Amino acid sequence: MNFELDEDILFLKKNVRDFVQTEVEAVAMQIEEENHIPERIINLSKDLGLFGLSIPEEYGGLGIGMVGKCALYEEIGQTHNGYTTLIGAHTGIGTVGIVELGNELQKKKYLPAMASGERIGAFALTEPEAGSNAANLKTTAVRKGDKYILNGLKHYITNATEASVFTVMAATDPGKGAKGITSFIIEKDFPGFKVGAIEKKMGLRGSQSAELIFEDCEVPIENVLGIEGQGYVNALKILTNGRAGLASRNLGSCQKLLDISTRYAKERIQFGKPIITNQAVSHMLAEMAVEIEA
Ligand SMILES: Cc1cc2nc3c(=O)[nH]c(=O)nc-3n(C[C@H](O)[C@H](O)[C@H](O)COP(=O)(O)OP(=O)(O)OC[C@H]3O[C@@H](n4cnc5c(N)ncnc54)[C@H](O)[C@@H]3O)c2cc1C
Structure with a gap:
């Protein structure tokens, strides 16, 4: 594997470093006190293209590979962890599922707005009874005509309050355990979907983790992500990518x-x-x- 960084990445790395050290560091205490990332920082991050790190250029992103992305995460990691988590969860677990598993229609529909930061992404696997034992999902998805109907509860979902596009795992065949899970792309305004309680965490202020509630949530069949029954494998793929990114951000920290x-x-x-x-x-x-x- 080649760990050399090309000139474009080195240039961007310097820009990201300057931005983080001057703009984000200047509001780090404010984020801590207000538990909120200032809008100005979000807008400057959009201008830098940070929301589109993982998204291919043809869909409006920067199309940076994993090594380059980790080099940039090291810089992003050197400031307030709430900000780092917002960008990291969006560019990692929030978008890579659609980039790597989405069909052409799904990519065209969701990725450009996610690359610009207009739409924030989140990833929802964890439930009260499915933490380390992540295949033990109680959220079900039942096919009815050209829709799936989802019922259940997710918790600890990063970016839940900011996101409008969620990669969600649900059991389509509960008897089959890990082999009976399917991934879905769920939009914030789908009927039957809402964000529940925000967790009161010990730290990581500025990054919100919350519940997602599905009550007869209607999801069109075209929003199945990847192959039905492969949701657990999809989740592991997405998490593997996310973990490499998280490690790089923590290295910067x-x-x-x-x-x-x-x-x-x-x-x-x-x-x-x-x-x-x-x-x-x-x-x-x-x-x-x-x-x-x-
Ligand atoms: C800040 C934060 C953000 C998160 N963001 C997201 C997100 O965006 N999307 C999402 O889907 N999830 C998210 N999660 C959830 C996270 O993935 C889970 O917390 C994690 O999977 C662990 O589950 P749990 O908290 O239920 O712990 P548990 O599974 O209950 O584990 C508790 C303890 O028991 C240990 N343990 C469990 N099983 C075993 C075993 N077999 N052998 C030995 N030890 C064991 C664990 O290591 C741990 O120390 C987030 C969590 C946090 C804290």
Whole structure:
């Protein structure tokens, strides 16, 4: 695998770094206090094309491959994690399902607006009884004519309150477990769909995780994503992509923490000298640097 970054990516990486360090960092405390990403930051992110990182150019995105995307995520990760999560969940699990599994009609219908950031994407697998045991879905999808009728509840769904396009897994053949799950593209205004309670989290402010409620939710058959019965495999594919991205964002966060810690250890004077001159403190910083490099 080639890990070299081409000139376009290096150029974009620098632009993203400048944007994150000047614009997003300037409002990091505001995001923390207000639990909300300012509209201006969202609009500037749209101008930079950040919502379309994973979407091919023919559908209006930047069409960046996984290595390039991870390089950009490292930069995005170096600021408030609420902002990072909004962009990461949209460009990762929120869009890659449609990019990789969608048919031409679905791609043309959804991707251009998702690439511009006009429509935000989310991914919904988890339920109260389906966490680590993700195939244990209780949300059902029953075919009725040219529609599927969905009933059930999802929770912990990132971007639920901002999103208007959801990749949702539901059991079409509950007796078959992991082999009886199908993926759907669900729009916010489909009848019978609503966003439920927002989780009260310990951290990650600015990123909302919420329930999705399906009560006889009507989904046209053309919104089946991929092959019926392959929903669990689809979810694993999407999550694999998402996890590589999440790891890269966290790598950026770790680098940022090392920078802050090193700066502080050099500035903070105790017993008449900077605390970094204590070997136990510099060992901690060295350990952090080694882990990040690894
Ligand atoms: C901030 C946040 C955002 C999220 N965003 C999304 C999203 O956008 N879309 C989505 O679908 N989901 C999302 N999730 C849900 C996430 O994927 C689940 O939390 C995860 O799958 C774990 O499920 P659970 O929380 O029910 O934990 P549980 O499955 O109940 O696990 C609890 C603990 O038990 C351990 N455990 C479970 N089974 C075993 C076992 N067999 N052996 C050993 N240990 C075990 C687990 O490791 C864990 O430590 C999000 C979660 C969080 C916290």
